Amino acid sequence: MPYRITVRVSKDTMNQLEELVENFQYETVSDIVRRAIDEFIERNYRKGPTAKIDLVLPKKVMQDLESDLNQGSAISLDDLIRVILRDYTLSRINKEIKEISKEENIK
Numbered sequence: 747m748p749y750r751i752t753v754r755v756s757k758d759t760m761n762q763l764e765e766l767v768e769n770f771q772y773e774t775v776s777d778i779v780r781r782a783i784d785e786f787i788e789r790n791y792r793k794g795p796t797a798k799i800d801l802v803l804p805k806k807v808m809q810d811l812e813s814d815l816n817q818g819s820a821i822s823l824d825d826l827i828r829v830i831l832r833d834y835t836l837s838r839i840n841k842e843i844k845e846i847s848k849e850e851n852i853k
């Protein structure tokens with residue numbers, strides 16, 4: 747049997763939650779609260795070799811990512827962002843290796 751909890755929020759917060767329900771894919775304010783709790787637990791409870799971060803991107807960047815996703819660049823938005831970060835990291839590592847090699851050749 748699920749647990750029931752009571753949470754008090756300001757009028758402004760409730761208005762924003764109701765606006766999210768009206769404008770997005772959420773069916774109820776309770777759905778938003780459950781999702782927020784799940785995300786909070788996942789970010790703070792799991793310990794391991796990876797970490798999850800919240801990322802706020804400009805609308806144009808999100809549109810570009812969604813376009814790439816629709817073209818089959820990845821299976822999900824999370825996966826696409828992981829690929830982009832992996833490629834960026836590899837590029838930085840390769841750049842550092844080249845700079846170190848140049849320094850060693852100069853000596």
